[in-house]
Amino acid sequence: MPFPLYAVPIFGNGMVIGLVGIIHVVISHGVAIGLMAFLTLAAYLGVRKNRPDWEDHAERMLKPAAIIITGVGAVTGAGIWFVTSALNPRGIGSMLRVFFWPWFIEWVVFVLEVGALLFYYFMWKRWTMERKKYRFYFGCLYVFLAALSSVLISGILGFMLTSDGWPWNKSFLSAFLNPSFLPQLFFRLGLSLVLGSIFSLAVLLFARYRDDFRHRALPLYGAVLAASSGLTLAFAAWYLAAVPSRFKAQAVFSVLTSHLSQHPGLFWAANLAAFLVIAGLAIASLLKRAPLAKFLAAPAIVLAVGLTAEFERVREFIRGPYLMPGYMYSNQVLVVEEDYFRANSLLENAPWFIAAGGRGDENSEGAFLFLQNCSCCHTTGGINSVADRSRTLSRDGIRVILGHLHEMVPFMPPFSGTEEERDKLAAFLYKLAQGEIRLLPSGRILLLRVEDK
Amino acid sequence: MSPLPDLLLSAPIARGLREALLFGGFSLHLFFALLALGTAFLSVFYFIDALRGHRLDELRWDKQILRTFLAHKSLAVVLGVAPLLLIQVGHAVPFFSAIALLAPFWLLLVVLLMVSFLSLDSLGHRLYVHPAPHLVLGLAALIIFLIVPGIFSAVLVAAEHSEKWADILVQGGRLRGSLALHWLLRYLHVLGAGLVLGALFHYFFTSGHDPEKKKKMRRWAIRGILFQLVIGPLLAALLPGGMDKLSIVLLGIALAALAVFIRLLLAPVRPDASTLRLRTILPAFVAVFLGMLLVRQHQQDRGFARVERTAQTGAAKYAAALAPFERKALDRYQEDVRTVYDHGEVVFRKSCAFCHGERGDGQGAEAPNLAVPPEDMTAVRSDRAYLLEVISLGVAGTGMPHFDIFIRGLLEKLIAYLDGRWGIVGRPPDLTDVSGADLEKAKDVFANVCAGCHGKEGRPTPSAEAYRPPPPDLSRWSLLPERALQVINAGYPGTMMPPFETTFPLEVRRALVQVIFNLRRG
Numbered sequence: 015m016p017f018p019l020y021a022v023p024i025f026g027n028g029m030v031i032g033l034v035g036i037i038h039v040v041i042s043h044g045v046a047i048g049l050m051a052f053l054t055l056a057a058y059l060g061v062r063k064n065r066p067d068w069e070d071h072a073e074r075m076l077k078p079a080a081i082i083i084t085g086v087g088a089v090t091g092a093g094i095w096f097v098t099s100a101l102n103p104r105g106i107g108s109m110l111r112v113f114f115w116p117w118f119i120e121w122v123v124f125v126l127e128v129g130a131l132l133f134y135y136f137m138w139k140r141w142t143m144e145r146k147k148y149r150f151y152f153g154c155l156y157v158f159l160a161a162l163s164s165v166l167i168s169g170i171l172g173f174m175l176t177s178d179g180w181p182w183n184k185s186f187l188s189a190f191l192n193p194s195f196l197p198q199l200f201f202r203l204g205l206s207l208v209l210g211s212i213f214s215l216a217v218l219l220f221a222r223y224r225d226d227f228r229h230r231a232l233p234l235y236g237a238v239l240a241a242s243s244g245l246t247l248a249f250a251a252w253y254l255a256a257v258p259s260r261f262k263a264q265a266v267f268s269v270l271t272s273h274l275s276q277h278p279g280l281f282w283a284a285n286l287a288a289f290l291v292i293a294g295l296a297i298a299s300l301l302k303r304a305p306l307a308k309f310l311a312a313p314a315i316v317l318a319v320g321l322t323a324e325f326e327r328v329r330e331f332i333r334g335p336y337l338m339p340g341y342m343y344s345n346q347v348l349v350v351e352e353d354y355f356r357a358n359s360l361l362e363n364a365p366w367f368i369a370a371g372g373r374g375d376e377n378s379e380g381a382f383l384f385l386q387n388c389s390c391c392h393t394t395g396g397i398n399s400v401a402d403r404s405r406t407l408s409r410d411g412i413r414v415i416l417g418h419l420h421e422m423v424p425f426m427p428p429f430s431g432t433e434e435e436r437d438k439l440a441a442f443l444y445k446l447a448q449g450e451i452r453l454l455p456s457g458r459i460l461l462l463r464v465e466d467k
Numbered sequence: 468m469s470p471l472p473d474l475l476l477s478a479p480i481a482r483g484l485r486e487a488l489l490f491g492g493f494s495l496h497l498f499f500a501l502l503a504l505g506t507a508f509l510s511v512f513y514f515i516d517a518l519r520g521h522r523l524d525e526l527r528w529d530k531q532i533l534r535t536f537l538a539h540k541s542l543a544v545v546l547g548v549a550p551l552l553l554i555q556v557g558h559a560v561p562f563f564s565a566i567a568l569l570a571p572f573w574l575l576l577v578v579l580l581m582v583s584f585l586s587l588d589s590l591g592h593r594l595y596v597h598p599a600p601h602l603v604l605g606l607a608a609l610i611i612f613l614i615v616p617g618i619f620s621a622v623l624v625a626a627e628h629s630e631k632w633a634d635i636l637v638q639g640g641r642l643r644g645s646l647a648l649h650w651l652l653r654y655l656h657v658l659g660a661g662l663v664l665g666a667l668f669h670y671f672f673t674s675g676h677d678p679e680k681k682k683k684m685r686r687w688a689i690r691g692i693l694f695q696l697v698i699g700p701l702l703a704a705l706l707p708g709g710m711d712k713l714s715i716v717l718l719g720i721a722l723a724a725l726a727v728f729i730r731l732l733l734a735p736v737r738p739d740a741s742t743l744r745l746r747t748i749l750p751a752f753v754a755v756f757l758g759m760l761l762v763r764q765h766q767q768d769r770g771f772a773r774v775e776r777t778a779q780t781g782a783a784k785y786a787a788a789l790a791p792f793e794r795k796a797l798d799r800y801q802e803d804v805r806t807v808y809d810h811g812e813v814v815f816r817k818s819c820a821f822c823h824g825e826r827g828d829g830q831g832a833e834a835p836n837l838a839v840p841p842e843d844m845t846a847v848r849s850d851r852a853y854l855l856e857v858i859s860l861g862v863a864g865t866g867m868p869h870f871d872i873f874i875r876g877l878l879e880k881l882i883a884y885l886d887g888r889w890g891i892v893g894r895p896p897d898l899t900d901v902s903g904a905d906l907e908k909a910k911d912v913f914a915n916v917c918a919g920c921h922g923k924e925g926r927p928t929p930s931a932e933a934y935r936p937p938p939p940d941l942s943r944w945s946l947l948p949e950r951a952l953q954v955i956n957a958g959y960p961g962t963m964m965p966p967f968e969t970t971f972p973l974e975v976r977r978a979l980v981q982v983i984f985n986l987r988r989g
Binding site: 016017018019020022034080081084085088089090095097101103104106107108110111112115117121127129131132135136181182259260264266267272275276339340341349352353354363370371406408410411412413414415417420421423424456457459460 | 559574
């Protein structure tokens with residue numbers, strides 16, 4: 015492996031990437047596209063109908079939106095990159111090479127987007143009288159640029175699930191314009207409106223406004239929320255139809271995880287409840303029932319963010335065991351390396367491990383085999399701990415399962431290494447599960463420091 | 468062209484263009500990052516200063532300084548993305564290696580940036596009303612923000628010094644010795660530059676026509692330059708690996724520009740306070756800035772080149788070694804995508820058969836490698852709920868894992884499949900040829916021998932539950948008579964179940980099978 019490996023304690027590598035990603039999606043979709051679209055609409059109504067209360071509504075959202083978009087949205091956007099660079103360098107490095115130009119264009123769009131936002135924010139108060147129309151024009155420009163980002167990112171993320179003919183033809187177009195590109199793009203845009211309408215609805219409900227304005231504005235929000243929710247559901251179905259059955263079969267499990275996998279009813283109940291609350295908020299707004307809408311707003315925000323997180327979780331999970339289907343497994347091992355390592359040893363091909371002097375020590379070798387094979391998803395004592403997963407297993411049982419990981423658990427990559435290395439990893443996992451050894455905190459890079467208890 | 472087995476060897480953009488964009492992108496990023504640093508420092512400084520002297524006017528000015536932070540930091544972030552992209556494409560080995568070596572600090576960046584940005588951006592809000600919380604928030608945000616360039620500098624220092632990677636690794640991701648000193652000087656140099664740039668920016672853009680404010684800002688810029696004049700030579704003199712000719716020439720040019728810049732900055736103050744002109748000071752500043760960055764870039768390239776040459780040849784060799792495995796890997800992938808784990812047959816074939824055997828007889832390929840042999844599934848007779856329990860929770864102390872990796876519906880399909888094939892759901896057939904006397908004897912044996920572990924009613928005793936593996940619940944689980952007798956005769960290898968072939972006569976052992984069957988509740 016060309017780069018050193020690092021395992022995040024407690025949370026695990028996958029969870030850290032997921033957390034940063036989900037925060038980014040909620041801001042970039044919900045605030046940058048969604049809320050800013052409503053802000054622009056409010057600015058438009060303010061100018062067009064000469065209604066200062068609409069203007070005031072737009073202005074009230076502008077500063078928090080600018081702070082959140084630039085302070086959290088942009089930082090987590092670059093942050094996903096930061097995090098993957100450290101935790102999955104081979105994955106992100108390879109993706110960058112397939113999608114260099116989309117990513118470069120995405121950067122140009124990103125610069126324009128933030129530039130437009132700053133211009134909008136600093137110019138807002140200077141655009142008075144006749145020039146108020148610019149509040150609408152530049153708002154539209156900003157939302158357009160923000161939405162353009164999701165076009166580029168949909169192609170790249172879609173590829174990670176539906177790589178189509180790329181593993182064989184290595185064609186950029188077949189990778190970018192993959193089967194889930196369009197449905198995902200539309201889904202993301204729909205989701206942006208759902209989140210944006212709920213967020214701006216919350217501002218309308220809880221900020222200080224005159225009651226008559228609130229009553230006038232509510233039905234508009236309700237209508238957009240209802241329409242965009244319906245569309246988003248339809249796009250979700252379209253998206254799901256584009257996903258190969260092989261991956262789709264893991265969707266419900268990806269949400270429930272092994273903790274709840276034996277209670278699948280919870281999955282349907284929770285999703286239905288989320289849908290009902292959001293629909294309830296839309297109806298309450300349509301019917302101008304402000305108190306009911308206020309009551310539902312906070313749960314709706316939580317549930318809409320939850321649904322967004324659920325979507326990203328499903329999308330990221332079901333592509334397992336692949337990071338780039340047909341090319342690389344989630345643990346950064348190339349599909350061609352599976353056979354290569356079986357014949358030629360993983361440890362012998364781990365220059366960093368050898369350079370650090372880990373060879374020869376049984377525990378260190380086992381720990382490194384864990385780090386390379388498992389640590390992209392498993393921790394050694396935190397979330398999804400491998401010690402918990404193998405606590406009940408006999409040592410020979412662990413060894414047998416290691417040899418059949420991918421066929422036994424379709425979303426897990428196969429074990430990479432020789433037969434002897436399989437024994438070493440089995441011994442390590444068994445000792446770890448039985449509490450005979452533990453990893454020392456300073457050994458998170460390459461997991462070199464292991465202590466016998 | 469055959470598709471490369473390692474994408475990291477491919478170059479999606481021409482080298483010259485990439486390096487030019489990298490230099491341009493990084494310069495722009497750094498320009499705004501330094502502005503953000505300087506602005507953060509000055510705004511917190513003047514906030515405290517205004518509070519101490521109860522100067523409302525200064526506080527108002529401070530708010531103006533603070534307001535520009537949103538723009539500086541936003542542009543620094545977005546402009547930083549291009550260098551990040553280009554360095555990862557152009558210099559993957561040194562950059563990713565350094566990041567991974569300093570991973571905990573690098574990951575922390577995301578949190579540090581978010582916290583400091585949100586705090587500094589919201590600092591101005593109702594500043595006049597609640598000064599105390601603002602003071603705490605501002606100081607904390609500034610300190611957190613100042614850590615950020617320290618981490619970036621550390622990553623670049625590590626990336627440029629591949630000869631120290633093994634040391635850094637063994638030291639658990641710490642820079643030591645000459646690298647640590649180099650890092651410190653580099654970090655301080657960045658802070659000094661931030662102060663100069665921030666002071667100049669606010670001299671021109673937020674001080675209005677107020678000579679007092681302009682004087683203050685100019686003083687800060689001069690202090691910053693003095694600081695740089697101390698740190699800079701030290702940094703150059705203590706460079707690990709020294710400088711080559713080109714670096715020295717570039718540095719000479721930058722220093723010449725610096726002399727002009729200092730001359731302009733120190734020009735005598737005239738009463739109209741228009742001493743510094745943006746038209747003259749900006750070109751001089753840009754010349755110093757770009758000159759210094761060219762030195763930096765060249766030094767960095769020298770550091771990177773050392774490791775990149777060897778990495779490139781090594782990677783090409785490795786790619787060639789992988790090539791023969793490609794065809795098979797792609798075929799396997801195609802087969803894998805076609806295999807859908809959504810019905811019982813697939814799950815049995817893929818997840819069970821390697822131990823329990825394609826025929827379910829417990830003779831799978833891995834069976835000989837297990838101390839506790841996999842059960843002959845064709846002989847199992849149990850109820851659905853118990854089967855679900857066993858499959859989803861596994862059997863402790865054996866190789867039988869907890870299959871909660873599949874949702875309940877799929878496990879139910881699996882059980883339906885097994886039932887369709889071998890009739891595993893239900894009771895075993897009773898033994899009709901067992902005499903009443905043997906049955907009585909067998910009942911005694913069960914009560915006195917077996918129940919110690921299996922429990923009087925077939926449910927394992929609490930102490931037996933702790934065995935690895937524990938005995939099955941005989942009130943819900945049976946084996947066909949022949950297999951049951953086999954287990955009684957020979958025991959269950961790898962478990963606490965001993966053989967009874969020589970302990971009891973055959974009739975009693977057969978009757979014992981029926982006694983066990985009679986324990987079944989359903």
